[in-house]
Amino acid sequence: MELHFTLNGRPETMEVDGSKRLLDFIRDDLGLTGTKEGCGEGECGACTVMLNGEAIHSCLTMTGQLDGGELWTIEGLEQNGELDVIQKAFIKKSAVQCGFCVSGMVMSIKALLLKNPHPTQEEVKMAIAGNICRCTGYREVKAAVQEAAAAQSEEE
Amino acid sequence: MKEFHVVGKELSNDQAYGKVTGRLHYCGDETTQGMLYMRLKAGTVSHGMIRSIDISKAVQLPGVRAVYTCENTPDRLYDRGRVGPWETVPNQERLFDRHIRYVGERVAAVVAVSEEIAEQACRLIEVEYDPLPFVVSVDEAEREDAPKIHPDGNVYECAPFDYGDYASVTDVLCHSSCSHIGRMTHLAMETQSCRAKYNASEKTLTVWTGCQSVFGVRSTVAELLQMPYSKVRVVKMPMGGSFGVRQETLLEPLTSYAAWDLQGEVRLVYTREEQIVNTMMKHSVDAQVKSKVTADGVIQGVSLSCRLDAGAYLTVSRDYVSTIGEKINKVYRIPNIHFDGRAVCTNTPINGSFRSWGSCELTLCLENHWNMVAGELGIDPIEFRLKNIHQPYDEEVVHQVSIGNTHFEECLVRGREAFRWDERKEECRRQNEQQRRYRYGVGVALASHTSSFYPYRVDVASTNARLQEDGSLIVHVAVHDHGCGTVMALKKIASEVTEIPLENILLQEADTQSCRYDHGCYASRTVYSLGQSVKTCCEKLMDQARKKAAAALRCNENVLHYEAGVFFKETEKTVRISLQEICEYSIRVTGEDLFCSVTTNAAANPGVPAAHFTYVRVDTYTGFTKVLDCLSVHDVGKAINPDMCRGQVGSGIQQGIGMALCEEIKIDPKTGRALITNFKNYEVANAVDMPDYQTILIEDPEPNAPFGAKSIGEVVLAPVAPAVVAAVNHALGTQLRHLPLTPAVILEALEAQK
Numbered sequence: 031m032e033l034h035f036t037l038n039g040r041p042e043t044m045e046v047d048g049s050k051r052l053l054d055f056i057r058d059d060l061g062l063t064g065t066k067e068g069c070g071e072g073e074c075g076a077c078t079v080m081l082n083g084e085a086i087h088s089c090l091t092m093t094g095q096l097d098g099g100e101l102w103t104i105e106g107l108e109q110n111g112e113l114d115v116i117q118k119a120f121i122k123k124s125a126v127q128c129g130f131c132v133s134g135m136v137m138s139i140k141a142l143l144l145k146n147p148h149p150t151q152e153e154v155k156m157a158i159a160g161n162i163c164r165c166t167g168y169r170e171v172k173a174a175v176q177e178a179a180a181a182q183s184e185e186e
Numbered sequence: 187m188k189e190f191h192v193v194g195k196e197l198s199n200d201q202a203y204g205k206v207t208g209r210l211h212y213c214g215d216e217t218t219q220g221m222l223y224m225r226l227k228a229g230t231v232s233h234g235m236i237r238s239i240d241i242s243k244a245v246q247l248p249g250v251r252a253v254y255t256c257e258n259t260p261d262r263l264y265d266r267g268r269v270g271p272w273e274t275v276p277n278q279e280r281l282f283d284r285h286i287r288y289v290g291e292r293v294a295a296v297v298a299v300s301e302e303i304a305e306q307a308c309r310l311i312e313v314e315y316d317p318l319p320f321v322v323s324v325d326e327a328e329r330e331d332a333p334k335i336h337p338d339g340n341v342y343e344c345a346p347f348d349y350g351d352y353a354s355v356t357d358v359l360c361h362s363s364c365s366h367i368g369r370m371t372h373l374a375m376e377t378q379s380c381r382a383k384y385n386a387s388e389k390t391l392t393v394w395t396g397c398q399s400v401f402g403v404r405s406t407v408a409e410l411l412q413m414p415y416s417k418v419r420v421v422k423m424p425m426g427g428s429f430g431v432r433q434e435t436l437l438e439p440l441t442s443y444a445a446w447d448l449q450g451e452v453r454l455v456y457t458r459e460e461q462i463v464n465t466m467m468k469h470s471v472d473a474q475v476k477s478k479v480t481a482d483g484v485i486q487g488v489s490l491s492c493r494l495d496a497g498a499y500l501t502v503s504r505d506y507v508s509t510i511g512e513k514i515n516k517v518y519r520i521p522n523i524h525f526d527g528r529a530v531c532t533n534t535p536i537n538g539s540f541r542s543w544g545s546c547e548l549t550l551c552l553e554n555h556w557n558m559v560a561g562e563l564g565i566d567p568i569e570f571r572l573k574n575i576h577q578p579y580d581e582e583v584v585h586q587v588s589i590g591n592t593h594f595e596e597c598l599v600r601g602r603e604a605f606r607w608d609e610r611k612e613e614c615r616r617q618n619e620q621q622r623r624y625r626y627g628v629g630v631a632l633a634s635h636t637s638s639f640y641p642y643r644v645d646v647a648s649t650n651a652r653l654q655e656d657g658s659l660i661v662h663v664a665v666h667d668h669g670c671g672t673v674m675a676l677k678k679i680a681s682e683v684t685e686i687p688l689e690n691i692l693l694q695e696a697d698t699q700s701c702r703y704d705h706g707c708y709a710s711r712t713v714y715s716l717g718q719s720v721k722t723c724c725e726k727l728m729d730q731a732r733k734k735a736a737a738a739l740r741c742n743e744n745v746l747h748y749e750a751g752v753f754f755k756e757t758e759k760t761v762r763i764s765l766q767e768i769c770e771y772s773i774r775v776t777g778e779d780l781f782c783s784v785t786t787n788a789a790a791n792p793g794v795p796a797a798h799f800t801y802v803r804v805d806t807y808t809g810f811t812k813v814l815d816c817l818s819v820h821d822v823g824k825a826i827n828p829d830m831c832r833g834q835v836g837s838g839i840q841q842g843i844g845m846a847l848c849e850e851i852k853i854d855p856k857t858g859r860a861l862i863t864n865f866k867n868y869e870v871a872n873a874v875d876m877p878d879y880q881t882i883l884i885e886d887p888e889p890n891a892p893f894g895a896k897s898i899g900e901v902v903l904a905p906v907a908p909a910v911v912a913a914v915n916h917a918l919g920t921q922l923r924h925l926p927l928t929p930a931v932i933l934e935a936l937e938a939q940k
């Protein structure tokens with residue numbers, strides 16, 4: 031099928047197999063390997079991307095569902111050489127260890143902060159409950175979200 | 187205390203930028219022109235011989251390049267746990283074996299132009315088996331008449347250890363307890379992956395893998411392919427967590443074989459199911475602990491017998507058992523000790539290396555026991571421990587080496603205060619008085635671990651450092667970062683010594699071509715052993731630079747001061763020379779390159795005391811345990827990366843709580859098959875489940891350690907589970923020690939109490 035969508039802010043048109051997993055489309059066809067596969071069944075969150083403002087599991091989504099939509103992957107967050115507030119906060123709060131969960135984690139948080147710029151601790155936990163991290167115990171991640179939220183509201 | 191430039195500062199992840207932007211490539215992220223992909227076919231019998239294997243349909247599928255089975259691959263044995271060719275190891279594995287020993291064992295591999303085609307071809311392979319009798323449980327496998335999984339039987343004893351004379355201790359109270367730990371999966375977020383490329387014109391092979399020992403992988407691969415070690419290059423790739431699962435050589439032999447055979451580049455990435463079933467699991471352990479303790483709580487003797495389920499191949503399991511024994515005297519002063527243990531093969535998935543290699547198992551069994559003993563004697567568990575712990579520089583009796591500058595007492599005492607142990611204990615008593623729905627409990631446990639290989643084996647750590655022409659620095663050391671910041675730790679050490687800014691230092695991960703020999707990054711030795719080698723090397727390099735500076739400035743080197751890349755005369759500050767100028771002088775005037783190559787051998791193995799305190803709530807209606815709060819206290823010597831140390835504590839807590847309460851891969855008693863083969867059914871704490879936790883790092887520098895640093899990466903796990911078990915038992919007045927304490931187990935115990 032012919033697919034029209036925007037990728038990280040830029041319009042794209044491509045001929046694709048609409049039944050392909052979105053995750054494979056992103057990694058293999060778009061060559062954006064920042065999105066990871068940890069389980070392939072919607073349980074780990076490593077493959078999280080943002081589609082039309084929602085954090086979704088790209089391993090459970092078909093590429094056809096992208097048609098007419100707006101897709102953001104981790105590669106799109108750094109703009110003009112400047113990291114997104116969430117990325118900065120992850121570095122500043124040392125929320126990154128092996129990093130394998132990080133792109134998915136950051137995308138979940140991106141979707142959260144878009145909708146809810148001042149989340150409570152509980153809301154933060156809920157937003158990343160589907161993103162499993164084996165390295166950090168989540169404490170630094172939660173702190174990074176608060177940091178990002180604060181930085182974002184300062185910017186505004 | 188001396189002010190450090192970079193040691194002890196935060197922002198400790200060398201690759202943080204690459205990780206938050208998705209730019210960092212893990213092994214499975216790389217694709218190249220012409221790359222081929224491998225998929226595996228899993229066997230379906232518990233135990234049997236392959237009668238026939240029909241690959242005719244698979245090889246005909248367009249896009250398939252090769253199909254490998256036991257019929258067309260070399261009949262050569264290798265060992266996943268081996269690092270050096272001099273090691274005596276079980277050597278039970280082949281690329282493919284006609285003899286299949288567990289459900290899920292690989293029986294064939296397909297290499298094709300895409301993963302999809304390879305996968306499809308796997309389904310076209312037809313295998314017929316002649317089933318053999320099999321054993322699933324360790325009890326069955328130990329029986330005289332049990333079917334043999336390997337020619338030498340199923341039971342592998344390890345040499346018992348005795349110190350003093352446990353049997354002859356009299357006039358004391360005897361206690362006995364049994365503990366059980368279930369199988370777990372490491373759950374590193376990245377599944378295993380490997381790429382290998384054969385260059386036919388050079389006759390060289392390059393292997394990229396997120397491993398813990400490039401030299402170990404090289405040794406196994408080179409011998410399997412009968413290539414000279416010099417022609418095989420192994421490069422350590424970033425890894426998405428290890429927790430022990432990347433310690434052994436798993437995917438590399440087969441991927442390399444295919445690359446060599448096809449004279450091309452081949453990639454294999456495991457699915458989560460393969461990751462769970464075809465790497466290794468954490469051993470299930472049964473242990474009996476007996477002790478002799480005086481009425482006022484002084485330990486006179488301990489005896490530990492343990493049995494590990496090795497799974498279908500022995501691999502590292504016998505060593506694992508002996509390591510448990512070797513660690514038995516790292517925490518308490520005990521005058522009489524007995525240890526024995528064995529590993530038993532069963533027709534189930536393989537068990538093997540797991541974070542802490544015995545420390546978490548040993549700690550669980552012993553701390554469960556001491557918590558029980560303290561309870562029976564009516565002594566507070568912290569008080570009990572304070573009577574028995576090692577003092578700094580005590581000698582542990584197994585290897586008769588000093589435990590170093592360790593502070594068990596401080597860990598307990600500071601933790602007790604910070605955790606409000608006494609108040610909380612009293613609160614729990616009051617809360618539980620009414621016997622309402624929720625019961626509360628507190629628990630504590632104490633552990634230690636290693637910081638080097640010494641004296642288990644000679645610890646060899648080598649560094650090369652060369653000053654570049656602009657005054658920047660390249661350091662080669664065979665470091666394997668598990669994702670927890672060890673590259674940055676070593677870089678900080680180099681920067682601290684040379685005062686060259688971090689951004690001007692290149693220190694990459696292990697590569698057999700550019701690094702000198704190293705056994706690998708495990709046993710928590712990276713910072714202590716490799717760090718000392720980096721430090722020594724950089725110091726020597728700076729000595730050379732100083733000599734050159736003195737020659738260039740025509741003065742005595744003693745009058746020179748050094749600061750931020752410049753040597754100068756204290757008395758005449760304009761007489762100065764920068765590292766860049768020294769390099770130029772050295773090359774152009776004296777005709778020498780400024781480099782240094784150093785090998786250090788750790789001659790000590792300081793312990794790393796760790797105390798964990800936890801507060802839980804058990805729901806007597808549902809049997810569900812919630813950890814409400816916990817605290818870990820770690821004596822690390824010096825935290826080079828304090829933020830990463832704290833981060834690792836969090837992961838240890840997550841894994842430890844999992845071990846105590848919910849994480850388990852159950853085995854089908856009828857077939858030996860893993861009953862959980864996906865993420866979905868494996869209970870792991872997410873951001874909602876994880877409790878709040880506090881961390882205290884005790885920093886009193888260890889002598890002869892790089893800026894005093896010892897280790898942390900593995901010990902973080904060790905004390906967590908037994909503390910949680912103690913808290914549950916405290917809450918319920920039970921004596922549960924058969925892990926995990928799932929709601930079903932707890933409800934059953936409550937039922938039995940009635």
Ligand code: FES
Pocket residue numbers: 066067068069070071072073074075076077078087088089090
């Ligand atoms: S890979 Fe999609 S949720 Fe795990």
Ligand code: FES
Pocket residue numbers: 125126127128129130131132162163164165166375426427669
């Ligand atoms: S940082 Fe390793 S899984 Fe999250």
